Amino acid sequence: MKNIQLLSGIVLIALGFTSCKDEKQEQAKKKIDSYVAYVDSVKNVAEEDLKADWKDVEAEYERRAENAQAALADLKDNTAETEKINESKIKYEEFKNQMAAKLAPEVTPKQKLRNALFGEGKIGDDMSFAWVNAQNIHNVYQQFVHTVENNKDSYSREDWDEIKLLYEALDSRKNTVEKEGLTAEDNRKIAGLKIKFAPMYTVNRMGAKSEENAAAKK
Structure with missing residues (x-):
């Protein structure tokens, strides 16, 4: 049991x-x-x-x-x-x-322009150029000027105004960078890019304005 x-x-x-x-x-x-x-x-x-x-x-x-x-x-x-x-x-x-x-946040036309000129997300609403230094400033100018040159026929008057604003801000940063070890060679190359940019901006900005005025009259 x-x-x-x-x-x-x-x-x-x-x-x-x-x-x-x-x-x-x-x-x-x-x-x-x-x-x-x-x-x-x-x-x-x-x-x-x-x-x-x-x-x-x-x-x-x-x-x-x-x-x-x-x-x-x-x-x-x-x-x-x-x-x-x-x-x-x-x-x-x-x-x-x-x-x-x-x-993903919508990228505005202004931000698209900034991304093209400087690289994705490099310049935001704060317009800070702190990332630009003596070692990379020549490359920054080179990308900026060459991008403008390649797209100059497609920019509106507002685009050219934004381009000028960004260009002046970059120039302002250059004044600081010159005291932080910018080489004479890079300074010379940047001067050449600036000479190239100035007339390109003036002529194309005037052309864009004329086209907009003509379109407005129609």
């Missing part, structure tokens, strides 16, 4: 372990399904709502992704679930890239 009771106890314990194990696997699958469902559902949310709450969306995604990844350890055979997670990761990354483009 005692042996039967002992055997029954062992069976019950084994069944309990099996039940716990099955429940753990079920919970793991639910976490993975929750992650997959979240990725699919995010794409159906209105774009304006996503823009307003994008940080929350990303935080929730990260939480569910971590839970799903950790849940794989609780599955005896996780091949199918791993594939599901990987597919959802790819879906989300593609969607995230699409949203990044939509969330």
Whole structure:
């Protein structure tokens, strides 16, 4: 009798372990399904709502992704679930890239001009030229003047006014840089670029103004 009771106890314990194990696997699958469902559902949310709450969306995604990844350890055979997670990761990354483009601040025509003349994001609303130094100022002038030369026929009068404003600010920075080790050779090259720029600005700015006046009369 005692042996039967002992055997029954062992069976019950084994069944309990099996039940716990099955429940753990079920919970793991639910976490993975929750992650997959979240990725699919995010794409159906209105774009304006996503823009307003994008940080929350990303935080929730990260939480569910971590839970799903950790849940794989609780599955005896996780091949199918791993594939599901990987597919959802790819879906989300593609969607995230699409949203990044939509969330990026719109670049104004003025900022596009500044980016072309000096490099992406080098000159912002603060008009700071602190990044220009004795070592790079010749290259800065060179890019500025050559960019203007290559695009001079497409600039409007407002563009030329902005170009002049930026050119004068760069010149002001040069006055400071000259005292910080600007070489005579670079100074000579910059002088040549300045001689090239001056008449190009005057002629083309006048031409742009004349074209705008003619267009206004029509």
